[in-house]
Amino acid sequence: MKLLVVGGGGREHAIIKKLKENPSVTEIYALPGNGGMAADATCVPIGATDLEGIVNFVREHPVDYAVVTPDDPLVLGCVDRLNEVGVPCFGPRKNAAIIEGSKAFSKDLMKKYGIPTARYETFSDLQAALDYVSTQPAPLVVKADGLALGKGVLICQTREEAAQAVTDMMANAKFGASGSTVVIEEFLEGPEVSVLSFTDGKTVKPMVSSMDHKRAGDGDTGLNTGGMGTVAPNPYYTPEIARRCMEEIFLPTIRAMEQEGRPFTGCLYFGLMLTKDGPKVIEYNCRFGDPETQVVLPLMESDLLTVMKATTDGTLAETEVKFSDKSACCVVTASKGYPLHYEKGFELTMTPEAAAHTYVAGAKLAEGKLLTAGGRVTGTTAVAATLPEAIREAYRLAEDVRFQNAYRRSDIGQRALAAWRK
Numbered sequence: 001m002k003l004l005v006v007g008g009g010g011r012e013h014a015i016i017k018k019l020k021e022n023p024s025v026t027e028i029y030a031l032p033g034n035g036g037m038a039a040d041a042t043c044v045p046i047g048a049t050d051l052e053g054i055v056n057f058v059r060e061h062p063v064d065y066a067v068v069t070p071d072d073p074l075v076l077g078c079v080d081r082l083n084e085v086g087v088p089c090f091g092p093r094k095n096a097a098i099i100e101g102s103k104a105f106s107k108d109l110m111k112k113y114g115i116p117t118a119r120y121e122t123f124s125d126l127q128a129a130l131d132y133v134s135t136q137p138a139p140l141v142v143k144a145d146g147l148a149l150g151k152g153v154l155i156c157q158t159r160e161e162a163a164q165a166v167t168d169m170m171a172n173a174k175f176g177a178s179g180s181t182v183v184i185e186e187f188l189e190g191p192e193v194s195v196l197s198f199t200d201g202k203t204v205k206p207m208v209s210s211m212d213h214k215r216a217g218d219g220d221t222g223l224n225t226g227g228m229g230t231v232a233p234n235p236y237y238t239p240e241i242a243r244r245c246m247e248e249i250f251l252p253t254i255r256a257m258e259q260e261g262r263p264f265t266g267c268l269y270f271g272l273m274l275t276k277d278g279p280k281v282i283e284y285n286c287r288f289g290d291p292e293t294q295v296v297l298p299l300m301e302s303d304l305l306t307v308m309k310a311t312t313d314g315t316l317a318e319t320e321v322k323f324s325d326k327s328a329c330c331v332v333t334a335s336k337g338y339p340l341h342y343e344k345g346f347e348l349t350m351t352p353e354a355a356a357h358t359y360v361a362g363a364k365l366a367e368g369k370l371l372t373a374g375g376r377v378t379g380t381t382a383v384a385a386t387l388p389e390a391i392r393e394a395y396r397l398a399e400d401v402r403f404q405n406a407y408r409r410s411d412i413g414q415r416a417l418a419a420w421r422k
Contacts, residue, residue, distance in 0.1 A: 003028045003305075004058060004066040004087070005041065006048050006073055010332075010361035010379045011290035013037040015067060017359070018297045018304040025305065031057065035370050036348070036360020036378070048073045051081050058087055067091065067308065069287050071147050075101035079266075090308040091266040092286050096257060099264065100286040103183045104145050113256040115249055116280040118185040118273075126170045129182055133162045139187035144169050146178030151224055151339065153283075155187065188282065190275040191236035191419070194292045197250060197270065198307055200316040201263035204250045205307075208299050208323045209237035210292045211416050216339060218411045225339045226376055229412030230330045231387060232295040235419040236274055245272065245279050253284070265311050294359050294379040295328040327387040329394040329413050330379045335362075336407040338375035346372045346404040354400035357381055372403050387413065387420050 001024045005012055008030065016028055017040055031054055033043030046053040049072050058066070068078045068091035077094035091097075098105050110117040118141070123129035133140065142165040144152030152175050156162035162184070169179030197206040210232040216222035249270060257264045269285035269292075297304065301322045310319035335342035348363050348370040359381070362374020378401050382393035391413040398408060 001025050001064045001305075002062070004054075004063040005030050005033075005069065006054060006066065006078060007069040008032045008034045008043075008048065009070075009290055010359040010376065011288050011293040012069055013040065013359040013361070014294045014297050014379075015069060015288065015304070016041050018300065019067070022303050022305040029057075029061065029063065034360060034363055034373070035365030036363040038365060048078075049076060051076060051078055054078065055081050055085055058082065058085060063087060065090070065305070065309065065312075071097070071100055071285065071287055074286050075147060088309075088312050090312060092264050096262045096264040097286040098262070099257065099268070099284045101147060102145055103143050103283070104181055106284050107183055109253075109256055109260070110281060113252055113259075115252050115256065116278060118188050118280060118282070120183050120185040122181060122183050123166075123170075124181045126166065129166045129170065129184065130163055132184060133159055133166060136162075136184070136186075138162065141185040141187055142166055142169065143183040143185065144175040144179040145181035145183060146175070148175040148178045149226065151175075151226070152178060153224065188273040188275050188280060190273050191234075192282070193234045193237045193272045193274060193279075194230075194289055195237070195245065195250075195270045195272060196288060196292060196296055197268050198311050198316060198321060199254055199264060199266070199268050200311045200314045201254065201258060201265045202314070203316040204246070204254050204268075205316060205319075205321040206242070206246070206250065207296045207321075208232050209234040209242075210289075210295050211236075211413075212289070212292060213409060213412055216409075218409050220415075223339055225334075227289075227291045228332045228334065228409045229379075230291050230295045231391070231413040231416045232292075232299060232328045235387070235416050241274060241279055245270070249279060249281060290361075291330050291332055291376075291379045294330040294381050298328050298381055298383050299324045299326060324383070326383050326385055327390040328381055328383045329387070329390040330381040331394045331398040331408055331412050332376050333378045333380065333398055333401050333406050333408045334376050335372055335374070336405040338407070342375055343405055344372045344374065348372055348377065348401070348403045350378075350402070351400040354380060354397045357397050358401055372405075377403065377406070387417060391417065
């Protein structure tokens with residue numbers, strides 16, 4: 001089978017490595033891919049949002065199946081376009097990808113169908129938003145309605161901070177058109193859990209839970225990033241909570257989308273907060289999370305391509321989705337200064353052992369050398385029998401991922417470890 005994977009980050013590298021385990025796979029094209037995954041796929045310099053270019057490519061290079069993973073092409077309708085030229089895809093169509101493409105849509109969906117989430121209001125008028133902020137207790141959460149590379153959510157400790165966040169988004173276009181509408185939410189407290197799930201629009205089969213580390217600095221300080229590391233499973237996500245989430249959140253969401261005429265197939269990501277009142281949805285993503293994918297897929301024992309095709313074919317109920325009971329830890333090595341200003345173009349080197357456990361997100365090949373080309377450069381993952389072992393091993397391997405200006409958090413997994421030991 002010839003496969004197409006749309007995207008070019010660490011998440012896509014993890015997916016490609018997992019897809020390669022299927023013996024029927026003969027070739028994988030990555031559009032655009034990156035220099036660090038060139039050993040695992042044929043990288044083609046066509047951007048993930050260049051839908052015309054992607055369609056023209058598959059016309060000239062027929063593929064049997066496509067996996068569309070980033071949010072932007074999904075929200076733009078990449079699956080729809082590929083389906084039109086006869087390519088079956090893993091991922092939601094445009095009208096279902098709106099569940100991530102518009103936070104206002106997803107919040108209204110939850111309100112309409114009684115799916116637990118934070119209280120909120122949506123605003124397209126700056127003064128109305130500022131008036132609302134002035135009456136609300138802090139902290140407050142201000143979210144850009146549209147896609148913002150995982151950085152459009154600001155937790156504001158005071159009303160003044162919230163007013164500034166609203167102004168930055170709506171008046172100063174900090175996130176472009178994505179911030180012209182904002183969602184202002186109450187601040188929820190409790191452990192956060194990420195749960196990725198496979199769905200064919202009727203059946204939901206959750207993957208192993210994980211815990212992301214969004215902040216740039218140790219001790220969860222600094223700016224929000226796309227993710228500085230992850231562990232799986234998340235020790236706060238007990239079997240009882242998993243049962244409640246299935247009954248109160250997962251199945252109701254899938255049924256709500258079907259009811260709205262927007263059946264969702266592919267990977268639906270549930271960002272959850274375990275509050276004193278029970279689990280609540282913080283956000284939905286219409287695709288695999290990054291870097292959550294880099295700890296979840298190494299624990300998957302079922303064949304990924306078989307499960308993906310079952311979401312497309314509507315046969316997920318009869319398809320086994322099995323995960324190991326081991327633990328995994330992913331440590332991200334980033335360019336110093338990320339997520340703001342950072343230098344790139346430094347040579348990236350890894351020992352063979354480290355390379356075997358590393359997914360490359362931001363690198364390019366130049367004259368036979370791998371050079372850094374992004375903020376998050378690599379994610380190094382270890383799987384072990386216990387969480388402490390997985391964390392130790394991930395850090396040991398990450399030490400052998402080297403480039404000038406490399407930076408990584410030193411405390412990935414420590415919050416999970418504290419809960420795991422209780």
